[in-house]
Amino acid sequence: MNLNFSRRALRVAAAGFLALMVxxxxxxxxxxxxxxxxxxxxxxxxxxxxxxxxxxxxxxxxxxxxxxxxxxxxxxxxxxxxxxxxxxxxxxxxxxxxxxxxxxxxxxxxxxxxxSELAELVVATEALKERRYGAVERQLAEVGQNSFAGITAGILRGWALVGDGRGEEADALMGKLGADGLGDFLVFHRALMAQVSGDTDKALRYAEQAFEAEPFVPRIVEAYAKMLAADGQVDAALDVIDEFEAQGVKHPITTQLRATLEAGEKPDLFPSSVQVGAAEMFHGIGVALSRDGSADLALVFLRLAIYLDPAGDLIKMSVGELLDLAGQHEAANALYDAIPVSSPMKPTAVIRIAQNLDAGDNREEGIRRLRNIVALNPDDLQAVSSLGDMLSANEDWADAAETYSEALRISGGEAASDWGLYYVRGIAYERDGQWPKAEADFQKALTLNPDHPSVLNYLGYSWIDQDMHLDEALGMIEKAVAARPEDAYIIDSLGWAFYKLDRIDEAVETLERAVSILPNDPEINDHLGDAYWKVGRKREARFQWNIATSVDKEGKVAARAAPKLAEGLTPQTETE
Incomplete structure (x- = not known):
């Protein structure tokens, strides 16, 4: 299944789909x-x-x-x-x-x-769940096949044909649906239908096509490897997983599948039934719709998927993610909690629960749960890095740095993607007062990901704040601004660099631009106040310091601005 093509098609069709189906x-x-x-x-x-x-x-x-x-x-x-x-x-x-x-x-x-074709689909899905396959065909008989709704209904009809023992007709229907350019999108579903129909050769042929088109989609890797293993081709199944993981990607379902195969055990088939296969169709389309911004319709499709496959933990994770994005953390956590301990998705579910607890002002409980997961799965990179993130948010800088070090031990520390771990560990070191270690981490991050604006900005600003390497730091920040010209924080760094270099007119102009983008940030307003004072605009300087004080929730900038409001900018009150 060519997911890139299907997503483009879904984006183009989404508006028409809504018009047709409601x-x-x-x-x-x-x-x-x-x-x-x-x-x-x-x-x-x-x-x-x-x-x-x-x-x-x-x-x-x-x-x-x-x-x-x-x-x-x-x-x-x-x-x-x-x-x-x-x-x-x-x-x-x-x-x-x-x-x-x-x-x-x-x-x-x-x-x-x-x-309402969406109503037709809901009614037909209930019939499919109850194995009334003839009723599905009758319900969807009048739905055309030249629209997004028609394609969805066509796939559901295909599964009804498979359930009725008419696998060849189902495959012919998929071929007809794919004749207008959706062949790559449908090939994965054809593989699943052939598998449930008992046509192993056809299933393997289609699954291979799907894998060649999209070798980095975990569900395709899982299905293809399981089909190979069921056919006695265990080594070939492991090769498929190897190819997937060789690109530096892993997923809990493929990790568990590898362990099952290496233990000489026979994995469960996927899909195990018509209902589970149809659920995968709703799941895939639901995820695509959610990425297109159609959250309400995406949720309908994902719920239909769970209805057909109540044990589909991957589907529950997708629903939970959609609810999390809408801020419905309690509803999402109920889904995550329902995932059984035996599921490969359980550690990820617990991580999300912990993150939701943090979002709900219960960070300590979130940290406790993450520590439990890490204790049980010390090599779970996602759990360890998530714990580091939460400790950083709690300003437990030393503990966060140590946790990120564990994450780098797990990852190896040399992959291009490891730049982010060096970056966040560098921030933890810097906040903990361990500047030499922080500086080394920022430089390592830039080695792995040259010219990343966030790293350029953080290292450049830190150098400027310490009156170190000022010209080099200015060049780094200018490069970061060029990459993100509307990022107020990076523009603020550039303005502060000009201030430190005594290029005050440029500092004023640049800091005014930062404030125009983000008008109520205490750091930016405080910096602009200092620059105004330097050029003699003292009333405007006090105005900016007052704003900084009023919007500062933590009180750090307010404490810094208080003596400036009382005495003006002096060597003793100037921002460090």
Whole structure:
């Protein structure tokens, strides 16, 4: 499956997909944006219903799906023949994972207004779950195959044909769907269908094509390696994993699969059933939609995937990530908690729980959980580096530096991607007062990733702050600004470099630009105040110091600005 092609197609098709798959009122922007037509219709609702409608709209935008489902369902029950409310209700129910209720509502919507292809898909998915494969075909028979909705319905119909023992017809249908340029997108699904149909040779042929097109997609690697192993080609299966990992990438599912194969054990087949195969289709499209920015619709597809494959831990992780992005951390953590300890995704799930606890102002508990994961899995690079990040956020600089050192031990410290670990360890060393170690780490980061603007800025600013290598530091920061011309913090560094070099007019001009981009940052406002004072603009200097004091939540800049506000800029009060 050529994922690059499929993502481009999804981006192009997303707007049309919404228009085709939801009611005309809902289709013009997002699933839950109120446009002019909807507002006109809203005026026809009873006050109690219209209030519920608006509340449901906002809840769904926020991905508070439990509240949206409850609100829209209540509103629909109060006006059961209103297609607008039914449309919102079935989508919200589906997004909340209440697929049976969503299907019931969708069936009534289809009776009233048989134009919603998303409703057809939800109803057909329920039939597929119940192994009523003929009903799936009948439900989707009228859906055309020349749209995004049609392709989705076509793949679901293909799985129904596989379930009905008609694997050859399913493959022919996939060939027809792929005739318009989607062949690479569909080849992975053809491999899965052939596998479930029992056609091993065809499955391996398609899986090989999918792997050659996208050798760095963990799910494709997993499926292909498992098919090879099931065919007795264990060494070839390990070679596939080797090729995947040779590029410096790893994934929990492929790591566990390697351990299973090397232990001489037989892995489970993937997919294990028609339902699991169809779930993978919904999963892939849901992830693509989420990257396209269609979070509400993506969540519907991902919930349909979990409905078909309740044990699909990778799908749960995708749903959790979508909820996390919307700030719904408690709902995401409920999914992560439900992942069994035996799952290869459990360590990653616990890491996300810890990160969510941190986001919810419970950092100490997050750190405790991460320490537990690291104790159990001391070579888990993701867990160790995440612990380092959380310790840094807690300003436990010495402990953070030590943890990042462990991460570098695990990674080897010489891969191009290791520049980031040297960078964050360098910051920890610098904050802990260990400048020689910090300087060495920043220089190592630049060796692995030359000209990275963040590293150039941090090292250059640090040198300038210590009156070291001023000309070289200025050149580094100018290079960083050229790479990120709208980054206020890097522009501030350049302005401060000019200040330190006594190029005050340039400092004022540059710091004014930084403040125009980020007008209420205590450090930037404080620096501009110092520059203004130097050129005699004393009233404006005090104004900037006052701003710095008022917006400084930590109090460090305010403490620095206080004597300047009282006495002006003197050698004793000047910012270090």
């Amino acid at each position: 009611s005309p009122v809902a289709a013009q922007t997002s699933l839950f944006d109120i446009n002019t037509a909807a507002q006109d219709l809203l005026r026809m609702f009873r006050p109690s219903v219209s209030g519920g409608f608006l509340a449901g709209q906002q809840a769904m935008k926020d991905l508070r799906t439990d509240e949206a489902a409850r609100t829209f369902h209540q509103a629909a029950q109060a006006d059961w023949d209103n297609p607008i409310l039914l449309d919102r209700a079935f989508v919200a129910l589906a997004a909340d994972g209440r697929i049976a209720e969503a299907s019931t509502t969708a069936k009534h919507l289809i009776e009233l207004q048989p134009v």
